Amino acid sequence: MNNAVAEQKPILECRDLRKAFGAFEVLRSISFEMQAGVVLSVIGASGSGKSTLLRCLNYLEQPSSGVVFLDGEPIGLRRQADGGLKPDSPANIARMRAQIGMVFQQFNLWPHMSALENVIEAPRQVKGLKRAEAIEIGRHYLGKVNLLDKADAYPARLSGGQQQRVAIARALAMQPKVMLFDEATSALDPELTGEVLDVMRALAEEGTTMVVVTHEMRFARDVSDRVMFLHQGVIEEDGAPAQVFGNPASERCRAFLSSVAH
Amino acid sequence: MFSETLRQSLDLSIFWEYRQTLLVGLLQNVYIFFASAALAMALAVVVGLARLSKRFWVRGLSTFYVELFRNTPEFVLLIWVYYVLPILLSRLLATQFNLSPFLAAVLGLGVAYSGFMSETVRAGIQAIPKGHREAGTALGMRDGAILRRIVLPQALRRMLPEMLSQLVSLFKATSIVSLIAVPDIMYQVSMVNVEQMRPLPLYTGAALLFCLVIISATQMIQILSERWRRRGWA
Ligand SMILES: Nc1ncnc2c1ncn2[C@@H]1O[C@H](COP(=O)(O)OP(=O)(O)O)[C@@H](O)[C@H]1O
Ligand SMILES: [Mg+2]
Numbered sequence: 001m002n003n004a005v006a007e008q009k010p011i012l013e014c015r016d017l018r019k020a021f022g023a024f025e026v027l028r029s030i031s032f033e034m035q036a037g038v039v040l041s042v043i044g045a046s047g048s049g050k051s052t053l054l055r056c057l058n059y060l061e062q063p064s065s066g067v068v069f070l071d072g073e074p075i076g077l078r079r080q081a082d083g084g085l086k087p088d089s090p091a092n093i094a095r096m097r098a099q100i101g102m103v104f105q106q107f108n109l110w111p112h113m114s115a116l117e118n119v120i121e122a123p124r125q126v127k128g129l130k131r132a133e134a135i136e137i138g139r140h141y142l143g144k145v146n147l148l149d150k151a152d153a154y155p156a157r158l159s160g161g162q163q164q165r166v167a168i169a170r171a172l173a174m175q176p177k178v179m180l181f182d183e184a185t186s187a188l189d190p191e192l193t194g195e196v197l198d199v200m201r202a203l204a205e206e207g208t209t210m211v212v213v214t215h216e217m218r219f220a221r222d223v224s225d226r227v228m229f230l231h232q233g234v235i236e237e238d239g240a241p242a243q244v245f246g247n248p249a250s251e252r253c254r255a256f257l258s259s260v261a262h
Numbered sequence: 263m264f265s266e267t268l269r270q271s272l273d274l275s276i277f278w279e280y281r282q283t284l285l286v287g288l289l290q291n292v293y294i295f296f297a298s299a300a301l302a303m304a305l306a307v308v309v310g311l312a313r314l315s316k317r318f319w320v321r322g323l324s325t326f327y328v329e330l331f332r333n334t335p336e337f338v339l340l341i342w343v344y345y346v347l348p349i350l351l352s353r354l355l356a357t358q359f360n361l362s363p364f365l366a367a368v369l370g371l372g373v374a375y376s377g378f379m380s381e382t383v384r385a386g387i388q389a390i391p392k393g394h395r396e397a398g399t400a401l402g403m404r405d406g407a408i409l410r411r412i413v414l415p416q417a418l419r420r421m422l423p424e425m426l427s428q429l430v431s432l433f434k435a436t437s438i439v440s441l442i443a444v445p446d447i448m449y450q451v452s453m454v455n456v457e458q459m460r461p462l463p464l465y466t467g468a469a470l471l472f473c474l475v476i477i478s479a480t481q482m483i484q485i486l487s488e489r490w491r492r493r494g495w496a
Binding site for chain 2: 058060090091094095096097098099100101102104106108109110111112121122125126167170171174
């Protein structure tokens with residue numbers, strides 16, 4: 001990374017993020033910065049805290065301590081006049097979340113709405129767009145995931161791969177600053193993962209800022225700019241894909257990579 | 263001789279003679295049904311949501327409400343609302359307070375059925391996967407919008423069969439309102455019976471009329487919901 005880029009303000013920053021469920025510490029002091037346009041893949045064994053990390057990034061989980069900044073603004077906390085931070089209002093938290101797209105393993109489409117209705121719901125409800133305006137945006141993003149012909153189909157009539165692509169269009173329609181993907185292809189039959197990964201690859205090529213939790217090591221290696229290996233809630237390895245996959249410093253990362261190879 | 267008696271007493275034409283009175287009576291049942299159903303469902307949504315509240319005391323209070331009204335016979339509740347509630351309210355407000363039989367019937371039945379229906383609402387809401395709500399939250403939607411746009415529309419459709427059978431019970435239960443002197447169909451039938459002494463055709467006719475209304479209404483709703491299902495989501 002050259003100096004010009006390194007000096008930019010990070011689009012996303014985690015400062016000493018911790019999360020415990022009861023006495024169980026899932027995330028232990030996570031700190032990192034991320035520049036706009038970067039694709040960051042997060043890998044690690046099941047239970048290492050990857051989903052919890054993503055869910056803290058958009059405040060679906062409230063961190064036990066530490067702060068996440070989106071474009072310099074703290075999420076879930078408000079700066080006081082004296083410089084201190086206090087809990088933010090639900091309205092402001094929602095406003096911040098609206099700038100972060102999230103794609104879930106289980107798609108989570110709303111079954112009582114057609115594909116297009118799913119996509120235009122948040123632009124209408126959250127941004128208050130007029131129906132015609134929202135439809136225009138909705139159709140644009142359905143086109144981007146190659147599903148314009150399924151705009152009026154209900155989720156039950158779509159394959160898993162199509163549902164996940166609608167879910168991606170739904171998140172994109174809010175025109176977020178960062179997209180989060182939590183194992184977007186893990187619930188899919190193997191023959192359907194390709195169409196979803198293709199969409200994600202196209203987004204990456206367009207310069208979308210993405211945090212991708214994935215078990216697809218090929219995707220992490222070929223598409224991302226940066227790979228992070230999480231182990232028991234700690235960042236064990238963080239670097240360019242060539243370095244993480246080719247010559248990891250952490251012994252645990254090495255062991256994990258050889259365990260998931262083929 | 264015997265068959266002649268049977269024929270006479272089963273003569274439903276007497277029902278036809280009194281059709282106007284009877285239909286006016288039935289209309290009272292229909293009015294009370296719609297008013298108490300609206301009240302019951304509105305209360306059921308509020309109480310059903312309260313049962314899922316994060317706050318301990320809201321949950322406790324709503325559980326008390328549900329148990330109280332689910333386990334009190336409708337008839338007792340009706341009598342209580344008609345005779346006891348006005349006395350209590352008069353004392354509390356220190357003014358004369360009266361409830362019309364119609365209002366008492368709507369209130370009594372509405373509250374009684376809201377207890378059952380709130381359980382249906384609660385189960386319906388709980389059946390909606392948490393991920394559906396989280397997807398809305400992640401997009402920046404507020405809790406109210408998520409409830410209104412995502413949870414309730416799905417939950418209400420899911421509740422439909424159960425709700426329908428409770429509405430049928432509610433309509434049947436409107437037949438007890440004559441006991442607090444609402445001039446409903448049962449009231450009209452007993453009035454005619456006092457004059458004519460023809461219990462068999464009169465009460466049989468009333469039974470058949472109830473049956474007819476309920477069967478045609480449920481058939482209609484089933485056809486409607488079948489149309490919903492065909493729109494694409496199960
Ligand atoms: N809501 C929760 N309550 C209690 N424990 C949780 C909760 N969510 C996650 N965990 C625990 O935190 C650990 C990390 O979970 P998760 O972030 O889902 O890991 P990953 O996505 O890497 O598989 C797991 O041991 C899991 O059981
Ligand atoms: Mg996970």
